[in-house]
Amino acid sequence: MTEPDRKHRLLVASNRGPVTFRVADGGEFVARRGGGGLVTALGGLARLHQVTWVSHALGEGDVAMRDSVGGVAFEEHARGGGSYDLRIVGTPDLTYDRYYHELANPLLWFLQHRLYGFGWDPTITRRTHAAWGAYRDVNARIADALIEELEQAQQAQPDDELPFVMVHDYHLFLVPGMLRERAPEGAERPFVQFFLHIPWPDPGAWRALPRSWAKEVCESLLACEIVGFQTPRDAENFLRTVHHFLGASVEFRTGTVRYMGAITRVRTYPISVAVDEFEEHAQSATVRRLRDRISAMRPAGRDGGGQLIVRVDRTDPSKNIVRGFKAYALLLEEHPELHGEVSMFCQLDPSRQDIAEYVDYLAQVKQAANEVNHRFATTDWMPLHVNLDSNFQAGVAAYCEYDVLFVNPVADGMNLVSKEGPLVNERDGAVVLSDQAGSFNELGPYVVPANPFDIAQQADAMLDALRMPAHARAERAERMRRQVREHDVRDWMDAQLADISALQAGEPMVAR
Amino acid sequence: MTEPDRKHRLLVASNRGPVTFRVADGGEFVARRGGGGLVTALGGLARLHQVTWVSHALGEGDVAMRDSVGGVAFEEHARGGGSYDLRIVGTPDLTYDRYYHELANPLLWFLQHRLYGFGWDPTITRRTHAAWGAYRDVNARIADALIEELEQAQQAQPDDELPFVMVHDYHLFLVPGMLRERAPEGAERPFVQFFLHIPWPDPGAWRALPRSWAKEVCESLLACEIVGFQTPRDAENFLRTVHHFLGASVEFRTGTVRYMGAITRVRTYPISVAVDEFEEHAQSATVRRLRDRISAMRPAGRDGGGQLIVRVDRTDPSKNIVRGFKAYALLLEEHPELHGEVSMFCQLDPSRQDIAEYVDYLAQVKQAANEVNHRFATTDWMPLHVNLDSNFQAGVAAYCEYDVLFVNPVADGMNLVSKEGPLVNERDGAVVLSDQAGSFNELGPYVVPANPFDIAQQADAMLDALRMPAHARAERAERMRRQVREHDVRDWMDAQLADISALQAGEPMVAR
Incomplete structure (x- = not known):
């Protein structure tokens, strides 16, 4: 992308901010930068634009930092140069706990990933x-903070256009509607864009919520100028949902919703990886050391052709780890010739252990893993190695080392594992990828497709991947790498900025 | 409806036939007529048309009957006069068991009622x-039997049009496609209609099946001239599903699918009750006796205004019995003034106890029921009475006696309880009805709506129903009764026949 011809003013809102703070022994604040593409993409903006990021306090350090600046925005330096303002919003613990651990997770997360069997859950x-x-x-609280920032921006530069507002993810569905409702009488309306990182399911899923909540979410999002999704399927489901609950007039072909006199554009912006930064990670000394350890899990094999299957995930039911282990067990049961020839390494981050459903799922994951080794391990061959901790670098090391990357979620907004792996893998590894991952839209032609519900098919897919001829592997690996390199997370952000500019200028938008 | 002006020849296919046979001690066959609207509706056709019914043997008696006639069709007398031919199809037990107890139930049933939490099931x-x-x-086997019947019909009356074929429900999704594929070279193509009694979910639900199965189901149904559903929502989901899996061209406004050079019309025919027959049941001596027993469960109440809440269901997770008990417990917890004033009677048919999921669910139902009585029962008041058996007449007696009928399925193709109850109730009873039941489309304006996932809202809905003023109850009860009386199951069948005739004659169809 070319450099934009003018400096934007931009307000970003998300539950989790780009840094968290802790108070060191000496009393000073120590900032820890979060990982992830969103932080990188938005961090990259800081050099070019004037960015204020509004997010919620995530711990005592954040609260202390917030109090120390009196609750207003303060300057933070972005990785890669430039700076942005950060504003931390606080809420009493009990309220935050209900919002985060009851409503956003598990309820919305489970609902949007279709993890509920309606006969039993949700209740x-x-x-x-x-x-x-x-x-x-x-x-x-987030909406009010944004409104204050908008007012200050207008007072500071009254002749400029208002900053535009980008609101992120399912934690903050109601913010766009509240920006409109809670703005002071006569205030200029900002341009608001919302981006959803996780799937948007069909209207039938939303009916598990009280109808008034579903309507509130839909109405809020239709207070945006643009609503962005990961895939066309999510966008289509959204269009059907606002039609179902609000009777909004929707045009599928153009992704346009008309409701209460306003127009909302619905667009698709598939998120991606911060390529340079990620490649840099892969070259770090720690990752290189970890690669040796992981590489040692690859069995030698009779002709030196032993292979390592890798999975990297959070232990979330949507990630489908248990069915994956069952599929691997089936593969080993049906193909004794693979014993001693193949091993699997799983780097699993024990996720959300303050939520009962996740504690149960982790126990199921452990049990399924134990069953595999109990059935098949021999004195000199361990079929399955599981590393249960949140070791980001071990995941990157595993990416470098896989012969087969196994990614089988039952539902996934995008799934960055399937993009990060091919980017840094050094063995022309093959990828088995669920057709329910958002990334399947981009990577489908180069992967072995998996049906995440069908363990028989997943076992067959693993076998196909293990047996894929070298030239086919190399070609596909190269194509995947190119696809990811050419669609950096900065492109994801640039496409959104370009659409916002185009819409403000009355020109055709870039994305569909 | 007026009498049709010509006699149709008609082939009906369903898994369960209108009668089952047992061999009596003397060696003779004893026929037992099945209940249910489909049997009545089609039985009524026997007087007017030439009907052959093809269905599967359901037990040893059916197999013996089938063998005794050499596997061909034989004459049976219909209730209400006339006769039809019946052809019983057999399959080896193991095959039938897999078809029925693994594939149709739980897999298709659970999938279509959204009972699977995708993180865990199906596998x-x-x-x-x-x-x-x-x-x-x-x-x-069903398709082959139909083809033989078609051939015989053509040989018997070569100048007449072929009989048309009506295929019923999710057990027989593949029959329409097979009729086309397996017909002898050069055979004339019959007119085929399919009717689905249970919900058709969105495409996302069908993706839990192997893709080739979902495509096979869709392609088979598009071999029909007409595919009928209970509600517009089912029809719309079907249109989206065939578009998703086959890329078929669909027109939502007219309910038309174009695929591989053929046109399929998608229509809605809400099934109903055999009114006369059902009213007759309600007057039987047995029902009258049972009414006394059920009426005795109604507490006297302080001012003689005690009320009885009734539910009648199979113990199927889709029927949502456990959440219903929790809602009732919440009502009693929040409204101590109702203690001794209200009781609930549940006539529950323990359903499908040869399937593990149903055994588990029944245990959960029993536990939830026990909890209610354990918490609230007193020496002279029993809050909850549960009758766990398949006593059809006790259900009818309960219909007559309810003050509030409670119907809260999480998903239901139609839900005949909500139509049968108001038809025969004699106390101007109010109805609490889930907005997820197909019948909500017809009865919505006269019921207290329930969100089946929300036990707080269900408790409130029960309270609203209990407190509804007498005149409002009477008026709503009368409107519901009229709605059911004026939409007899014969109208359901007549609408389908009229559409078939209209389509064959190139005239506009009746249903949408």
């Missing part, structure tokens, strides 16, 4: 209704 | 693939 109780109140409360 | 295994083979096998 909405008076407590859930209270949690919805907490969800609204936190959303209102 | 497709090699065994499930074998069960799909069995499903195909049984479908092929």
